[in-house]
Amino acid sequence: MGEEVAGRLRLLLSLSLIGVVFTSVVILVGVWTRLVDAGLGCPDWPGCYGRLVVPDAERAMAHSPDAPLEVFKAWVEMIHRYVASALGLLVIALLVLGARLRRRPGYPWGVSVALLAVILVQGAFGAFTVTLKLWPQVVTLHLLGGLAVLLLFLWLHLRLRRFTAGDDGRAPRRRLTPLWGLAMLLLLLQLALGGWVSSNYAGIACQGFPTCNGQWWPAMDWSEGFHLTQTVGPNYLHGQLHADARVAIQQGHRLGALALGLGLLALAIRHWQEARLRPWLGALMAVYGVQFGLGVANVLLWLPLWLALLHTAGAVALVLLLALALWQWRESAVDVKTGTTRVDKEWVHG
Template sequence: MKINYLLKFTLVFTLMVILMGAYTRLSDAGLGCPDWPGCYGHLTVPNESHELAKVEAHFPEHTVEPEKAWLEMIHRYVAGILGLMVFAVLVLCLKHREAPKKLPIFIAALIIFQAALGMWTVTMKLMPIIVMSHLIGGFSLFSLLLLLYLRTKPLRIPGGDIYARKLAPLAMAGLVVLIIQIVLGGWTSSNYAALACTSLPICEGNWVDNLRFADAFSPFQGHHPSFEFGVLDYATRMTIHVTHRLWAVVTAAILILLAIKLLKAQSTVMRQSGYVLILLVVLQVALGISNVVMHLPLGIAVSHNGGAALLLLSMVFINYALWRKA
C-alpha cells in the first residue's frame, strides 16, 4: 500500500524533527524567537534595517540573535512539514478500506496538540513541564507511527514461538521502565540539570544529604519572567540528575535481561530484536557517560536524545510482536 511507503518516510522524518528539537533546545535557542508562529512578527528571521527597526519598536526587551532565531524557525518549518505528512497518512488511511481508522485519527489529534505545546513552550518561556511534555509528545508520535506501520503491514513471526511469548510481561515491564527513564531525561534537560553532577558513578560531595525530591519533581516552580537556563537551586537540580542516573541503571538492567532472553527465542526476528536491544542499551549508556565526562558536548547530547527514541521504538516493536494475537 502507498500508506506503508509514506509511513516509512514519516517515521524517518519524525526522528529528524526530534533530533532537530533536541539540537535547538541544547543550543539554548528555544527562545530564539520570542513569539509564535512567526519570528518577531515575521515569517522568517528579520535582518533588513526596516525589519530590525520594527523589532526594536515591538520587542524592546529582546535582541535578534540570527543563529538562534534560525534554529528555532527551521525547527518550526520541519515540524510543520511533519504535520502535513501526518494528515496525508490520515487521508490515505480513511480512503483505504482495510487500513486502521482510529489510530491515525488519534495521531492527527496528537500532532495538533504537539503544535499547541510548541506554542506554549515559547509563550510560557520554556516552563519545564511544558518543555518536557513537548518532548514526550514527540516520542509518543514516533512510537504511534511505528505501531500504525506495523498494523498496516502485519508482522509475521514463523511458528508459534511459545518461549518468546512468555517474555511478554517482562517486555511490558521494560517498556514502562524505559518510558519513566525518558520522562526523567526530559525533566533533567528542561530543568538544565544535565551537568548538576560531573563525577562518576553517582555525584560529587555529600549528595545524599542534599536530596530534595519534593522540590525536584514539583511541576509548579512559581512565576518567573523566563525559565531559560533553569530556576531551581543546585541541590534540587542535583536530585533530578541523580534520580535520572540511578533509574538508568534499573532501566539498563531490565532491558539487557530481556535482550538476553530474546536471544534464546526460536524466531529469527525476536533474536535479532535482542541483538539490536543490547546494542542500543550499550550505546545509550556510553552516550550518557560521555555527556558527564565531556561536560555535555552538543553532538553527544543530541545523539543521546536520538538513542532514547530508537530504544523506545525497539521496545514498542518487541511488545507488539510478543503481545499481538498469534
C-alpha cells in the same frame, strides 16, 4: 485488491516509513534548538516577531522591544517550526490518502486519527513552550509528545504492512504481560527523567561518575527538584533551581537508567529462547549499553553539543527497538485451540 488500492497502499507504506525517519529528525532538531538556547529565539508563536521568516533587527525591535533579536537563535527556532509543520502536513496526507480504505477490515484508521490528534497536541505544546517561557513541565511533555508521534508513525507503518499482506487483524495475538508492561513503563519514566534533566539544566549538576561531586550520595533536594506544581516563572532559560535540586534530578536520572537496564535485561532473559525475538532483544541491549556510555561521557566531557545529540538519538533508538521487539512478540503465532504460543519454524531454522 485492485491496482488503484495497491498503489495507494504502496504510497501509504512509503509515507509512513518516511514519517518515522522524519519524526526522528524533527526530535533531534528540537533538541538542537534547546541545546543552543534557541527555544526563545522567537518571542512569539507561530511567527517570529510577527513574521513567517526572521525579520531584520529594526522590525524585531518594533515588534518586541524587550526581546532583542539574535539572528542565529531565531533561525534555529524557525527551522524547528518549519520541519515540525512539514511533519504535520505529512500526517494530514496519510489521513487523506487512507480515508477511502477506512472501512476495510484491518485498515489502521484509528491509528491514523490518533496520529493527527497527537500532532495537534504537539503543536499546542510547541506554542506553550514559547508562551510559558520554557516551563520544564511543558518542555518535558513536548519531548514525550514527539516520541509518541514517532511511535504512532512506526505502528501505522507496521499495521499497514500487515494489512497489505492480507491480514485483517482478527487473528489472535499475545496479550501484554507484566514484564513487557514494566519494560515500557521504565523506558517512559527514563525518557521523562531525561527531559526533566534537560529542561532544568541539570545535565552537568554532578561532576564525575559513578560518584557525584566526589560523593556516592551527595546533598540533594528531592522535593524542590521534582516539584511539579510550581507556578510558571518569568523565564526558565538556563533554569531556576538551586544546585542541590539539580543534583537530585541528575541522580534520579542515573537511578532510572539502572532500573531500565535491569528491566530490559529481565525481558531479554525471559524471551531469549525465542529465535524470532533474539535479534531484537540483542539489539535493544546493545543500544542500551551504548546509550549508558553516552550518558557517562556527557557528564565527564561537560555535555558537548554533538554528544548530547547522540544521547538523544540513542533514546530514539531505544524507543523504536522496544516497539519493534514488542511487535515481533505480539505477532508470534498463537494456537487458537490451546492458547499457547508457537514459534514459526521459518524463524527457528531460517
